[in-house]
Each structure stands twice: as structure tokens, then as C-alpha cells.
Amino acid sequence: MATTSTIAEQADALRHAHLKSALRTALACSIVGFTTLYAPTSVRKFLAYPAFSYVTTILIVSEATVGDALRGVWNAFYATTQVMLFSVLSLWLAGPARFATHGLAAAVVSLGTFLVALPESTDLMAKRIAFGQLVIIFVGAAIGGASTGVVMHPVHVASSTALGALASVLALLFPYPWLACSEIRKTCRLYVENASERLNLYLDGFFAKGRPAAVDLISRASCFARVAKKLLQSIKEHERGVSWERPGIRFLKPNYVNLGKRLQEIELPLRGMEMALNSCSSFPISMADQELQKASPKIKLHLRQKLEQAKCFTPCDATTAPETKGDDIENALRPFTTMPASQEGLPALFFLHCVEILQHDLIFGQPVKPVDFKSQDSVTQQSGEKDQAKYCFGGRRTRLNLKPSCQSLIFALKCSVSLGLAVLFGLLYNKENGYWSGLTIAISFVTGRQPTFTVANARAQGTAMGSVYGLLGYFICGKFVHLRFLPLLPWIIFASFLRHSRMYGQAGGISAVIGALLILGRRDYGPPAQFAIARIAEASIGLICFITVELLWEPARASTLAKVELSTSLRKLGESIEGIVLCLEEKQWPDSKFHTLQEKLEDLRSRTSKYGVLTEEAVSEPNFWFLPFPGDCHLKILECLSKMVDLIQFTSFQLESLQRLSVSIGVAWKEIQKPLEQDLELFKEMIGTSIQFLGAVTSLKSLSAIDTELQKTKVACDMELGKSQSGNLTTFSGTNDEDVAKVTSSFLCRSNEVATRIHAQEGLEELKSQMVLCIGGLGFCLSRLMRETMIMEEILRELLQRENPTCLVNISEISSKLKALDM
Incomplete structure (x- = not known):
């Protein structure tokens, strides 16, 4: 019951944050509404475009804090400055009367959009506001003709923009400031409670008396993990606002630390503990003896205090953090000085290895014991100062780069053509309401890919629903203008x-x-009904232009790109596995190869993340006349890839830890390196072959493409005998349980020799225990990597069968054909 209530409290906290944001949005829109409706005439004549005041308010205040609002005000000012200079100069040179020609208005909007979108350093929000201002100014000039003021017309648009920005700041300051610093602290507290509950559940699962109880505890922890993901996302969203609320001035003490990244590091050992429990073959676990179970409450308390340190704005080992003694925990872990006789004991050692990681703050980038904490303090502080130096008076320093990148040029051209066409066809359809075709898409551009049809469909439905609700509210309130905001406020919240x-x-x-x-x-x-219909039609015109340009510019479907990205991710996975090294000389420590592996892992994580985004996009997009996208298979592969990235991260950490611990214990590194090197190479050979095959298969458009290629090259291949003109070919049949058992058994045998050498040393029992847990964790990671590869092979078989329903998928046959083609 306590666990359920805690999950409910954390979920309620997220809902309350959304409700608070909705109320602030309603307050900001109310400020704009009352100002445009009831302000003195001398003020209202400058606020000629209240619609854009609302648009600016929604862009800035949604999910914003005071810092985000200040950043939004700066972006609005920056966008207005750009547009004012361009628009006044354009109106003065061409003359307002010439803009009555629809083509000229659309061409100038297209040119202005290109110039605004081209600089890569400009914030996306500033670009969106500038796009909207360009549409209103030049469509207004097309409507007004010669009566349009060269200066006053852009000033009216700028005044409306300023009202929306000012209303956003006021709504976030009253009745009390909604600060990003405060929100991050609250969310960090919730995350610490969440992580502590998960730790308790995992530890309880480790000491469970049977599998049903352990499975129940793991499933409850999974519920916490889903909430934790949302909490971390909330922290990440608020972090940018902190730099605007607490500007980094050089002569002041740095007060900004990237908490989101620090807390994200906690997730890795927690995910490792979950993998370890899911890999246990039976409960109760033999290693969960009475002494360790007796120390369980102290372990929970000690790790809770470590998590409390992690949420502070100060470094994790600062003197302000609470001090704890882990002697009882170390005493409970010291008996683990030998390796288990079978692979069933490896998950338990890996679980305890994750406990060690959390206990010794190794997740925060500190080296393995022994550590000079004083020097580490200075390193952490210098790192914080470097991060803080990137910010100045709330604004992030950006380097002026006049040479546009290829990506920014493509984005600028795409925005320019889309807005130009939308304005042109919008004016041709209905000149008086020509604003809405361009304004609808002006605020929707993103720099990267997006699900085009999904976004357009959501905008069309949202526009229709909002317009219908507005009509209902208008007819209910009648001519009482001051009552119209009453039905509007609940709609804003909804x-x-x-x-x-x-x-x-x-x-x-x-x-x-x-x-x-x-x-x-x-x-x-x-008439509101006529206006609503005209606006829906204009919005549809804009969305059609948006979809058309997107499809012409990027015709590749998300499903195709997801498959390409999967092949790239598998290739990067193979490179990362090849980067797992053990045979290094002591003179080379710290070795650059570990840094190289970390860079490969970062690249692999980035690729995996991109593959996940493309998969989600492909699932949401329509299939048209193509085969249905097998999203469930791709999501399963994505899950395997994510786990393998985590396991490689653990493996890299364990190999580096073994080297450093061997120095502390006094064991020659060659005595550890030589026994384990052969098994590691055997592991890399087995798993590398499998991943290389998976990458080659996923790079094919279809299985029939292999036969076509074979016919072109005239390669005669007898599949039954496994022979070709090029000689005998060893076919790939996939990884199996025998391969896993072979590698794991050999590793356990050799690691027992290493444990014996370590145990022969006198004293340093704590470091001996750490080293044995580290070796056990390494064995678990290697075996689990092989099993995840087996799972991926099975999913790939299903994926190939669904993509080629008329063919019978045979892995050995496909492998032989690929070898014949030297792919």
C-alpha cells in the first residue's frame, strides 16, 4: 500500500505541475484579452493584432517558468528587431501600394523567412515568432495596399508581440513567482524518493523467498521507473530556465550544476539491478545469506543518504552533505572473495556490484578507490565553473558563425518555400483572412524531422475543435463581451x-x-461562424502547403529511415564491442582506449536514440499502399539495443576498475589480464560475427535483392552443400545457449584462478571484495550481451518474415548468400 500511495503522490505531483502551467496560461491569456478589450483607446490603437499577442503568449508561457519566460522575452525582442529592420526597409523600397500584388507579398515573406531561418545560432522560438510577424506584416500590407504605414504597421505588430511577451512574464510572477530553481528542487526531491523506493524494492526482491514474490516486487519497481523517466524529463526541461534566473557572472560563485545529467547517471546501476534480478534463475538466491540480509536496512539508509547528496546543487562529496559510515555494509560484502561454481550465481554478484557502484559514488564519474577526495572536489568545482562560464546574464554565449551549415540551409529553404506558398494561396483564396494560412504553419516548424502527417492532423483537429468551442461560447454569451472569457478559461486549461x-x-x-x-x-x-469557416479553410491551405513541401523535400518515409538507422546502430554496436579491450600495459594507464570506447558509446547512444525517434514516427504515420510497419518488432529491437548499450557501459567500467584495483591490491596486472584475455577475445569473436550478420541483413531492401544481385554477378551457389565457386563458406546459424555456456564456463574457470591470486594477498579485504564483485559483474555482462544478441536474432527472423511474407526465412541460407556476395 505504501508503494502504491508513493507512486500516486509522484504522479499527482506531475499532474499538479501541468495544472499549474494551465492556470498560468489562462492568466496570461486573460491579461492579453482584458488589455486588448478594455485598455484606453490610445493604447489599443497600437495593439492592432491581438491574435498575435495570444500566439506569442502561448508560445512563451506553455510549460514555462520565470527563467523560460525571460528567455522568451529575449527571443521575442530579438525576432522583432530582425523583422522590423527587414519589413520597414522592404516597405520603403517597394512601396506599400505594390504589395497589393499577391505574388510580391508572398515573395517578400519567403525572402524574409529565409534570412531569419538561416542563422543556426538563433533560437527556434525566436524564429517562430519572426515567421509569424513576417506573415502578419506583409499579408496586412497586401490587404491594406497604399494605406499601409511603412513604419506604423510594423510597429503595431511589434506592440502586439510585446504585449504577449509581457503578459507571459506577469502571469509567471503573480500571485507568486514560479521559479525553475524551485521546480527543479521539488522534482529532485520526488526523484530521490522514487529512486529510494526502487532501491528498496530491488533489495527486497534480492532477498525474496520465492519467484512470485520477486516478480511482484520487480513489476512494482517498473511502475516507479516509468514515473522516474517523466521526472527526469521535467528536470531537463526546467534546467535551461535556471541560467536565466541565476545568471552566471564571473565574479560570483557558480550556482548552477547540471542536475539532470547527474541524476540520469543513477539510472544506470538501477537498470543493472533490475536486469540482474530478471536474470536470476531461482529464488531465494543462495548468496543472500543472513549476514547480508541483516545489513539490508543499513544499505537502504546509506544509499538513501547518497541519493540525498546527489540532488543538492553542491558537488556530491561536498562537506555540506551528510556523513555516513559504510563499515557494516563492507563487512557484509567481504565474504564474497570467490567466484560462483556456475553461471547461475553471476546475476547475484552483478546485483551486489551495482550496490557497490551506488555506495561509492562511482556513478558520478569518480575513479575506483582509493580516491583523493580533496582533488576530486577541485575537479568537480572546476567542471561546474566551466559549465557556468557558458552562461552570462541568463543568456547562453554563442559563437558567431557566419557560414551556414548544410542543415541550417535546408531548414531555411524549407521554411521559406512553405510559408511563401501558404501566403500566396491563402491570399488567392480569401484576401481578408489570408493571415491564417501562413500563421498556422509559422509556429510549427522544427529544425529536425517530425511526423508530418501526424502533426498536420493534430493541428487540423485542434483548429476545428477550438473554433467549434469558440462558436458555442459566443452563442452562449451572446453580445456580452465581458462574459466571453468565462467559457474560455476552462478550455485553455483543458x-x-x-x-x-x-x-x-x-x-x-x-x-x-x-x-x-x-x-x-x-x-x-x-460574423463568428463565417470567420471560423474561413479560418479553418485557410489553416487547411497552410497545412497542405506544409505537407507538400515536407514530402518533396524529404520523400524518404520514416519506416525506411528507421531501418537504415537500425543498420547503422548495429554497425556502431559492433564497433563498440570491438573496442572492449583488456590487454593493456601498466605504463599506458590511464589509457586512451577507454576514452575511445566512451566516445563510441556516446555515438551509439545517440544513434539508438535517433532510431527510437524514427520508430515512433513510423508507428504514428499512415502506411498508405505500403506494407504495415512492424513497429512491435522494432520496439523490441530498440529495447535490446538499449540494454546492450548499458551492458557495454558496465563492461567498460569494470575493465578499467580491474586495472586500477590490481594496483591498489598489489597483484601484477599480467596475472589478471592473461587468464581473462582469451575468454574476452572468444566472446568478441562470437558476438561480433552475429552482429555483423544482423547489420548486413538489415541493410538490405528485401531478401529478393540478394538473389537479384547474385544473378548479376553470376555467382553459382549450391545452398544445400554450402559451396560456391569461391570455395567452402562457413555459414552463420546464430548464437545459441551452447555458445553462451561455453564462454561463461571458461570465464568462470579462469576468473577463479584470478580470485585465488587476489585472495593470496594479505589485508585489503574491502578491495578484494570489490575486485571479485567486479569480475563477477564482468562475467554477467558478457553472458547477458550474448543472450540479448540471441533475442535480437529471433526478433530479426520475425521481422524478416513479416517484411517478406512470400519467402521462407532461413538464416543459414541468407548467410551463405551474403558471404558469396562478400557483404
Whole structure:
């Protein structure tokens, strides 16, 4: 019951944060509405475009804190400065009367959009605000013709933008400031409670008396893990606002630490503990003796205090953190000085190895004991100062790079063509409401890929829902303008929650809010029903232009790109496994090869993340006339890839730890390196062959492409005999349990020799225990990597069969054909 209530409390905290954001959004929109409706005439004449005031407010205040709002104000000012210079110069040179020509207005909007979008250093929010301003200024010039003011017309747009930005800041300051620092502290406290509960559940599962009880505890911990992911995402979103609330001035003490990254590091050993428990073949675990179980409460308390240190804004080993003694824990772990007789005992050693990682703060980038904590303090402080030096008066320092990158050039061209076409066709369809075709897509551009049809569909539905709700509210309130905000406020709150739904997302939620605001938050725009229909039609025109340009610019489907990225990820996975090294000379420590492996792992994590994004996009996009995208298979492969990345990370840490611990204990490194080197090479050979094959198969468009290629090269291959003209070929049949048992058994046998040499040394029992746990964890990681490869092979067989329903998938046959083609 306590666990369930804790999960509910953490989930409620996230919902309360969303509700608070919705109420702040409603307050900001109310400020804009009352100002544009009831301000003195002298003020209202400058606020000629209240619609854009609402748009600016929604862009800035949604999920924002005071720091985010200040950043939004800066972006609005930066965008306005750019657009004012460009628009005044364009209107003065061409003359307002010439903009009555629809083509000229669309061309100037296209040119201005290109110039705004080209600089890579400009924030995306500033670009979106600038796009909207360009559309309003030059469509307004096309509507007004010669009567358009060269200076006053852009000033009216700038004034409306300023009102939206000011309302956002005021809404986040009253009735009390909503600070990013405060939100991060609250979320960190929730995360610490979440991580502590998971630790308790994993430790209880380790001492469980039977498998049903252990499975129940693991499943409850998984619920906490899903909430923890949302908490970490919330921390990451608020971190950027901290630099604006607490500017990094050089002569002041740094007060900003990247907490999100530090807390994210805690997740790795927690995921390792979960993998270890899921790999245990039977419960109760033989290693969970009474002495260790007796120390369990102290382990929980000690690790809880470590987590409390991690959430502080100070370094994790600072003097302000609570001091704890881990002698009882070390005494409980000292008996583990020998390796288990079978591979069934490796998960337990790996579990205790993860406990050691958490206990000794190894997750925070500190080296293995013995450590000079004083020097580590200075290193941590210098790192914080370097991070803080990147910020100045709340704004991030950016290097001026006048040469645009290929990516920024493509983004600028895409935005330019999309907005130009949207403005042109919008003016041709309905000149008086030509704003909405361009404005609909101006605030929706992103620098990378996005699910085009999903986003467009969400925007269309949100616009329709908001417009219909606005019409209902208008007819209920009638001509009482001051009552129109009453039905509008609950809609703003409801639409704010739509932003967090999987169906509508940010695009649909923002469109739903703006759709109702434009009807209930303004006046003197004509019959509301006619305006709503015209706006929906104009929005549809803009979305059609957006979809068309996106498809012409990036015709490759997400499913195709996901398959390509899968092949790349598998290739990077093979390179990372090849980078696992053990045979290094003592003179080379610390060796650069470990840094090289870390760089490969970072690249692999990035590729895996990109593969996951493309997979989610492919799942949400329509299939049209293509075969249904096997999203379930790709998601399973993604899960295997993520686990293998974590296991390689552990493996790299364990190999480096073994080297450093051997020096501390006094054992010659060659006595440890030589027995384990052969097994490590055998492991790399087995798993490398499998991953190389998986990468080659996933790079093929279809299985029929292999036969076509064979016919082109005229290679005669007898598949039954496994022979070809090039000689005998060893076919690949996949990894099996015998391979895993062979490598693991050999590793256990040789690691027992290493443990015997370590045990022969006098004293240093704590370091001996650490080294044995480290070797046991290494054995678990190697065996689990092989088993994850086996799982991936089975999923790939299913994937190939679903992509080639008319063919019978035979791994050995495919392998022989690939070898014949030297692929």
C-alpha cells in the first residue's frame, strides 16, 4: 500500500505541475484579452493584432517558468528587431501600394523567412515568432495596399508581440513567482524518493523467498521507473530556465550544476539491478545469506543518504552533505572473495556490484578507490565553473558563425518555400483572412524531422475543435463581451492537458487554444461562424502547403529511415564491442582506449536514440499502399539495443576498475589480464560475427535483392552443400545457449584462478571484495550481451518474415548468400 500511495503522490505531483502551467496560461491569456478589450483607446490603437499577442503568449508561457519566460522575452525582442529592420526597409523600397500584388507579398515573406531561418545560432522560438510577424506584416500590407504605414504597421505588430511577451512574464510572477530553481528542487526531491523506493524494492526482491514474490516486487519497481523517466524529463526541461534566473557572472560563485545529467547517471546501476534480478534463475538466491540480509536496512539508509547528496546543487562529496559510515555494509560484502561454481550465481554478484557502484559514488564519474577526495572536489568545482562560464546574464554565449551549415540551409529553404506558398494561396483564396494560412504553419516548424502527417492532423483537429468551442461560447454569451472569457478559461486549461496527450501532443493542444481564443478573445471581426469557416479553410491551405513541401523535400518515409538507422546502430554496436579491450600495459594507464570506447558509446547512444525517434514516427504515420510497419518488432529491437548499450557501459567500467584495483591490491596486472584475455577475445569473436550478420541483413531492401544481385554477378551457389565457386563458406546459424555456456564456463574457470591470486594477498579485504564483485559483474555482462544478441536474432527472423511474407526465412541460407556476395 505504501508503494502504491508513493507512486500516486509522484504522479499527482506531475499532474499538479501541468495544472499549474494551465492556470498560468489562462492568466496570461486573460491579461492579453482584458488589455486588448478594455485598455484606453490610445493604447489599443497600437495593439492592432491581438491574435498575435495570444500566439506569442502561448508560445512563451506553455510549460514555462520565470527563467523560460525571460528567455522568451529575449527571443521575442530579438525576432522583432530582425523583422522590423527587414519589413520597414522592404516597405520603403517597394512601396506599400505594390504589395497589393499577391505574388510580391508572398515573395517578400519567403525572402524574409529565409534570412531569419538561416542563422543556426538563433533560437527556434525566436524564429517562430519572426515567421509569424513576417506573415502578419506583409499579408496586412497586401490587404491594406497604399494605406499601409511603412513604419506604423510594423510597429503595431511589434506592440502586439510585446504585449504577449509581457503578459507571459506577469502571469509567471503573480500571485507568486514560479521559479525553475524551485521546480527543479521539488522534482529532485520526488526523484530521490522514487529512486529510494526502487532501491528498496530491488533489495527486497534480492532477498525474496520465492519467484512470485520477486516478480511482484520487480513489476512494482517498473511502475516507479516509468514515473522516474517523466521526472527526469521535467528536470531537463526546467534546467535551461535556471541560467536565466541565476545568471552566471564571473565574479560570483557558480550556482548552477547540471542536475539532470547527474541524476540520469543513477539510472544506470538501477537498470543493472533490475536486469540482474530478471536474470536470476531461482529464488531465494543462495548468496543472500543472513549476514547480508541483516545489513539490508543499513544499505537502504546509506544509499538513501547518497541519493540525498546527489540532488543538492553542491558537488556530491561536498562537506555540506551528510556523513555516513559504510563499515557494516563492507563487512557484509567481504565474504564474497570467490567466484560462483556456475553461471547461475553471476546475476547475484552483478546485483551486489551495482550496490557497490551506488555506495561509492562511482556513478558520478569518480575513479575506483582509493580516491583523493580533496582533488576530486577541485575537479568537480572546476567542471561546474566551466559549465557556468557558458552562461552570462541568463543568456547562453554563442559563437558567431557566419557560414551556414548544410542543415541550417535546408531548414531555411524549407521554411521559406512553405510559408511563401501558404501566403500566396491563402491570399488567392480569401484576401481578408489570408493571415491564417501562413500563421498556422509559422509556429510549427522544427529544425529536425517530425511526423508530418501526424502533426498536420493534430493541428487540423485542434483548429476545428477550438473554433467549434469558440462558436458555442459566443452563442452562449451572446453580445456580452465581458462574459466571453468565462467559457474560455476552462478550455485553455483543458487544451493545456491535451498538449501532454499522445493523440494531440503540443501541435494539437496549441491549435485548440488559439482556435477558441481568436473567436472569444477578440471583437469586431465580423460574423463568428463565417470567420471560423474561413479560418479553418485557410489553416487547411497552410497545412497542405506544409505537407507538400515536407514530402518533396524529404520523400524518404520514416519506416525506411528507421531501418537504415537500425543498420547503422548495429554497425556502431559492433564497433563498440570491438573496442572492449583488456590487454593493456601498466605504463599506458590511464589509457586512451577507454576514452575511445566512451566516445563510441556516446555515438551509439545517440544513434539508438535517433532510431527510437524514427520508430515512433513510423508507428504514428499512415502506411498508405505500403506494407504495415512492424513497429512491435522494432520496439523490441530498440529495447535490446538499449540494454546492450548499458551492458557495454558496465563492461567498460569494470575493465578499467580491474586495472586500477590490481594496483591498489598489489597483484601484477599480467596475472589478471592473461587468464581473462582469451575468454574476452572468444566472446568478441562470437558476438561480433552475429552482429555483423544482423547489420548486413538489415541493410538490405528485401531478401529478393540478394538473389537479384547474385544473378548479376553470376555467382553459382549450391545452398544445400554450402559451396560456391569461391570455395567452402562457413555459414552463420546464430548464437545459441551452447555458445553462451561455453564462454561463461571458461570465464568462470579462469576468473577463479584470478580470485585465488587476489585472495593470496594479505589485508585489503574491502578491495578484494570489490575486485571479485567486479569480475563477477564482468562475467554477467558478457553472458547477458550474448543472450540479448540471441533475442535480437529471433526478433530479426520475425521481422524478416513479416517484411517478406512470400519467402521462407532461413538464416543459414541468407548467410551463405551474403558471404558469396562478400557483404
